[in-house]
Amino acid sequence: MSVISIFQTHCDNLVNTLTIDINNFKNLEDDKQRIKILYDHARSVTLPLSKTSKSYENAIKYKTNGNKYYEKKDLDRAVDSYNSAMVACPHNTDKERELLAVSLANRSAVLLEKELITQCLDDINYLLNLGTYPKHLEHKVLLRKAKCCLILGQYNEGISTIKLAIASLEKANLTPENKKSKLTEINSLLDELKLKSNDANLELVPQLKSNLQTFTPNFKYPAVNDFVDFDEDQTQGRFATAKRDIEPGSIVAEEDPHCLAISITTCTRNCSNCTKSILNPIPCGSCVYTVFCSKNCMKESKCHEIECKITHSLYESGASINCIMALRIITQKPFGDFWNKKDSLGKPISSDRIYHGSDYERLYNLCTHSSMRPKGEFVHYSFMAIYLLRLLKLTNYFPYDTKDDQLTEEECFIGGLILRHLQILQFNAHELSELRNMKVVNENELNYYTCHLGGAVYPTLALFNHSCEPGVIRYNKGKKMVLRAIKLIRAGEVIYDNYGPVYSVEDTNSRINSLIERYWFQCQCVACRNNWPLFNNMSDHELRLICKKCKATNSMSKYADVPMYNCWRCNTSNGIMPVLMKLMNLDRMTQDAEKSFITGNFEKSIVLYCEILKLYYKYLAPPFPDLVKVQQRMRTCMLHDGNKELQYKAPNRLPEQLMIENLL
Ligand SMILES: C[S@@+](CC[C@H](N)C(=O)[O-])C[C@H]1O[C@@H](n2cnc3c(N)ncnc32)[C@H](O)[C@@H]1O
Incomplete structure (x- = not known):
């Protein structure tokens, strides 16, 4: 059975065994009431809490594979294996943390060979921070770091790193002869760094001029350009309009997501916080579904601190990306933020309040089409929301101890919000994507495709x-x-x-x-x-001319040998x-x-x-x-x-033959 269907089957079973009157259910006052009524019934499903856990033994296997690939100079596979080792490696004991640091160190060596200097430096800084890399090997990574600093022009940092490398040679298990030759290598690097550092002080670095397109934020809606306005009518709801002519190529809008989620297929290749494609991920210490591109992103990702314990149940139950986001809209903010808004949600918002996408009220007011939603589907959505709420109760999100067999007012309120998010996301979520290279045998035929990374709102x-x-x-x-x-x-x-x-x-x-x-x-x-x-x-032979006066379309053959035509609508003569x-x-x-x-x-x-x-x-x-x-x-x-996978190579020649794909 596919994972998608596990979640679906739970919900279908629940719908089939339901004894309440579905007509009344749909007409209930709000989403909170729906959660209250169905909660006990939905609890007949056991929460799948088994884990695909991290494993030291698997991590060792992956690391050993990485070493083999490195010896064979198959650098891409070596990086992949070290990545897998790091994702699989638990972070609990000293032995495990040492393995993590060693995998990082090995990966940094490969990255240096691949000339991915910034990534190599990131890895070394991270492993030095861990403090669990064997001391007798530390001089090696310090030397590597100094080489990166030299290439990146960070001369002063390089010089201080060399000093640390010299000091750490004392702890290395080297024969006196090897030690001497290492020292010579280190000193020659130091000389080069000093020389470059002096030169750099004399150079004036020219400022690169940014050629960013002009984007003047609209005062009321800062995510759109000033030339955009919003309007509303009975049939179309809200929609964007042009205040003045907008030329092709202009940036119309740029917005940060209120919430995003990376899908299971790419969750170890893209940062779960900023979506960046990463070659050298920093894995979460406890789960195997989350990686970050930097310590900063790891720190910023408050929601993962909450979700880590239930990530397995979320991903492996086949819950859709919208389900994950419906929950994350909650986990990314403290409980109090929502509870304090409970009386104002759904009430009209003052017309002069600036429309920020980060405002929860703005998200809450996106369309749900709840009055058009079929009855059975409402029940289905409610079950999904309860499933997500029960998982949330297993975390430390609520500021008190929770019990699966009890539903408090607070939980009922949050469950109602999750149900609303599921409805909102159905119509308002966007896909996140990046360009990736198609894996083709012949390098000259390199091509690209748009890969979906997950969802965002x-x-x-x-x-x-x-x-x-x-x-x-x-x-x-x-x-x-x-x-x-x-x-x-x-x-x-x-x-x-x-x-x-x-x-x-x-x-x-x-x-x-x-x-x-x-x-x-x-x-x-x-x-x-x-x-x-x-x-x-x-038709390639048709000319669809616009009348200069009334703008009506006048269709004629490209080969009609006539100098003028009269517009069919206003009869104006056009050349x-x-x-x-x-x-x-x-x-x-x-x-x-x-x-x-x-x-x-x-x-x-x-x-x-x-x-x-x-x-x-x-x-x-x-x-x-x-x-x-x-x-x-x-x-x-x-x-x-836009976004490209880290090692993306633009094709040398794009196909001359036009490939018509979907425009969006
Ligand atoms: C992402 S929302 C767009 C904003 C929406 N009009 C509102 O008021 O929130 C998608 C919904 O807008 C409505 N919509 C989008 N395009 C439409 C169109 N061309 N004509 C009528 N309704 C449309 C549909 O109800 C659709 O489910």
Whole structure:
């Protein structure tokens, strides 16, 4: 049985044995009442608390494998094995902590050979901090550290490290001869460091100019650019609009998540706090599902201190990433923070209060569609919430001793919040992702794919509605989500995001049905209303000209040899030649953009593609194939501006043939 189904089966069994009246259940006053009514019934499921524990013996095996790979100079596998050794290694006894330090030291040697100097230095600093590395070997890592300092230009730090290395030679079990040769090596490194240090004092380091795109935060909604506003209506709820024309390429929004979670498939490759891809993870001392990129991230991750004990039950029960986040929204803040808000939650928020995504009230007010939720599903969600609440009660989250067979007011309140989060996340969570290289045999055929790392919730970005012809694309930069325009969005227009289905790759019926099923609304976007063709069915011979007066679309053949046309709607006479001339000028720009794109010069190609898009949107109306191609290229370029796995290599040449994938 797959792990996903374990959790599902528990819930299904509970729903099937339920004796209460489901109609009444749905009409209950609030989520807290739902938890209260179902709690005892849900307790018939035993919580799976067995653990995939850390194991010293396994750690030794992995470390030994790492050494073998290192000897064979298979550096990538060596790093992987040392990583596994560290994740598996318990941190309780001196012997275990020594193994951890040795694995770190070995990994740092490999990283130095791989010329990953900063990572090597991080490992050495971490192991020296542990204080459990055998003293008779310490001179080796200190020497390695000094070499890193030399390469990184940290000369003074290097010099003090050399002094420590010399002192620690006293504790080394070396023959006098070996000791002498080590000392010679150390002293020559010291000379080099001193020399470089003197030179560095004479040099003036030129300041690199940041070429960051301009982003002027909106006063009321700091996560969006000043040119964005929000509006609301009966059919669409809240949505974002443009206060002025927004040009393609502009940054529309940048937001930090309110909460995030890394999925089980990548939880030992990406930092659970900042999502960074890491080659040299620092594993949690107690569980095998959590790693960090630095001590800082480990310290910042308050939620893991609470969750560590139940991480196994969460991950191995097959609970979805939304379940993990529904709980984490709670564990990342102290109980008192929620309890103090219990009377204000759900009440109207003053209109001049700044909309910060970190505000719990903003998250709480995201849409739940609870009135539309089918009765059975409500019960199902409540069981999931109770399961999560019972796990939470096994931690030290509540400021008192908890009992599984008793439900206090406080627990009931928190259970109600978890139930609400599950509903919110269903419609408002985003995927976290990074670019990874496809594993291909031939290095020249190196390619990339977007790998999903987990989920996150961004309370401001969650206010953007969907269109199958979106105005923005989304990507992650660290844990931030960035939204950038991929078309000209005119003042007053709605700024649409995209929830998955894109007009050029999926037919209208299929898009409409999947949106109804997944997001519970009937899409009325321009592509759905007009049943736009798929990319493969778009005509290459058609010119979709925009009337200069009324902006209506006038469709004609590219080869119609006529100088003018009269707009079908307002009858204004429009010249065709000036438009054709402009489009011909674009050919050159398109070739340049393609050349830069294919050779991986994404910054240059973004600038050119943006110019092309501006002209397209001025004279032509979508859909047409060249527009789809350019937007697809823009998407690839922007993804390369976002997260990449640590060892990501941009392909030397990207496929010249356009691969139409989902835009988002
Ligand atoms: C992430 S929320 C977007 C913000 C939402 N409008 C609100 O008021 O909170 C997703 C929900 O918004 C609504 N929505 C999104 N795009 C829509 C559209 N194009 N037309 C109508 N409703 C839409 C749907 O109810 C969907 O489940």
